[in-house]
Amino acid sequence: MDGYAVAGAPPWRPLADVVTAGGASTVVLEPGDAVRIATGAVLPDGAERVVRDEHLDVTDSLVTPLPGNADGDDTRRIGEDWHAGAHLAPAGTVVSPAVLSTALSAEVPSLAVRGPLRVRTILSGDEIRTSGPLARGETRDAVGPVVASFVRACGAEALEVTHLRDTAADVDALFSGPCDADVLAVVGGTGGGAADRLRDAITRAGGEIVVGRVRCRPGGSQLTAVLPDGRVVLGLPGNPFAAIATLVTILPAVVDAALAAEPSRRRGIVHVDDAADGARIVAVDALPDGTWHVRRGHGTATLVGLVGAAAFAVVPPLARGDVVCEIVPLP
Numbered sequence: 001m002d003g004y005a006v007a008g009a010p011p012w013r014p015l016a017d018v019v020t021a022g023g024a025s026t027v028v029l030e031p032g033d034a035v036r037i038a039t040g041a042v043l044p045d046g047a048e049r050v051v052r053d054e055h056l057d058v059t060d061s062l063v064t065p066l067p068g069n070a071d072g073d074d075t076r077r078i079g080e081d082w083h084a085g086a087h088l089a090p091a092g093t094v095v096s097p098a099v100l101s102t103a104l105s106a107e108v109p110s111l112a113v114r115g116p117l118r119v120r121t122i123l124s125g126d127e128i129r130t131s132g133p134l135a136r137g138e139t140r141d142a143v144g145p146v147v148a149s150f151v152r153a154c155g156a157e158a159l160e161v162t163h164l165r166d167t168a169a170d171v172d173a174l175f176s177g178p179c180d181a182d183v184l185a186v187v188g189g190t191g192g193g194a195a196d197r198l199r200d201a202i203t204r205a206g207g208e209i210v211v212g213r214v215r216c217r218p219g220g221s222q223l224t225a226v227l228p229d230g231r232v233v234l235g236l237p238g239n240p241f242a243a244i245a246t247l248v249t250i251l252p253a254v255v256d257a258a259l260a261a262e263p264s265r266r267r268g269i270v271h272v273d274d275a276a277d278g279a280r281i282v283a284v285d286a287l288p289d290g291t292w293h294v295r296r297g298h299g300t301a302t303l304v305g306l307v308g309a310a311a312f313a314v315v316p317p318l319a320r321g322d323v324v325c326e327i328v329p330l331p
């Protein structure tokens, strides 16, 4: 506190010196002395306490406590914020700016951390074209260039996107080769149709399909699998809206599980007009009263239904009216 460092009983004699923060002071107080001190300065030798300016009457020759403030002490003592060995953040806490700043205050130079999870997105489909003009039968890649934003919004690190040809050998190589990723997010090939080789390849690689399908639209054909080396495979349905909706609803759960983090799901009230048998992932707009409004459906072939939208909402099966839903904010 800005005030006076004092020694002995009041009133005190003010010394001419000023003790400032960061400097090495040579001031020594005798009983009856007071010296002006700045917030953050080290208490000078001989000082017994600090009294803040607001609690003092100061003249050229005398420093006197104001009535009712005779005994106050505004000294900040080393270690007063926490004791040695104190737990400042429980295991599993996300390393937020507050955690980093607290570690700095506590002179903790390094932290044991898990993650971030590294996610590699793999585009599948011989028809998918990432650059150059489209030939007949080709489809513009509308996921690769934007997927990193969504991966990062899930708290994971996005590695570069690769493109896989629709051959069994290429899909096998994806799962058997060395890899710098913790999660392989494969776009397309989840359906099990003529050209979809993902499920068989996971089985051939000795992987276990943990979630084979989900009663949800879009994203019903999504899968979550674990390879023998622990890597997680997310099969994202190929239609871009389905791929992104699936990614942002399933990847956070994988991140939480891998990092032993406490799941934190945001919820909100969504106005739902019609009920459906299964769960739905819908784009929503924020209303001024803090509730959410379902957007008109646009199909899943593009992300046009997300343009300007604030979030996805996961609407539970059969729900209608004002429904509490999981809200997944969009990046």
Ligand SMILES: Nc1nc2c(c(=O)[nH]1)N[C@H]1C(S)=C(S)[C@@H](COP(=O)(O)OP(=O)(O)OC[C@H]3O[C@@H](n4cnc5c(N)ncnc54)[C@H](O)[C@@H]3O)O[C@H]1N2
Pocket: 123, 124, 125, 127, 128, 139, 140, 141, 142, 143, 144, 187, 188, 189, 190, 191, 192, 193, 196, 218, 219, 221, 236, 237, 238, 239, 240, 242, 300
């Ligand atoms: N008999 C059925 N067939 C399909 C069904 C069904 O219920 N019964 N569902 C359809 C839906 S909905 C989806 S979604 C897909 C999911 O299957 P896949 O994951 O195997 O997806 P693909 O067939 O590989 O691709 C679907 C569609 O998306 C296009 N695509 C793929 N990647 C991209 C990309 N990076 N950028 C833009 N577009 C992409 C791809 O060309 C296909 O047109 O199954 C349906 N079939």
Ligand code: MOO
Pocket: 217, 218, 219, 220, 221, 237, 239, 241, 242, 300, 301
């Ligand atoms: O999974 Mo498709 O999931 O409805 O576009």
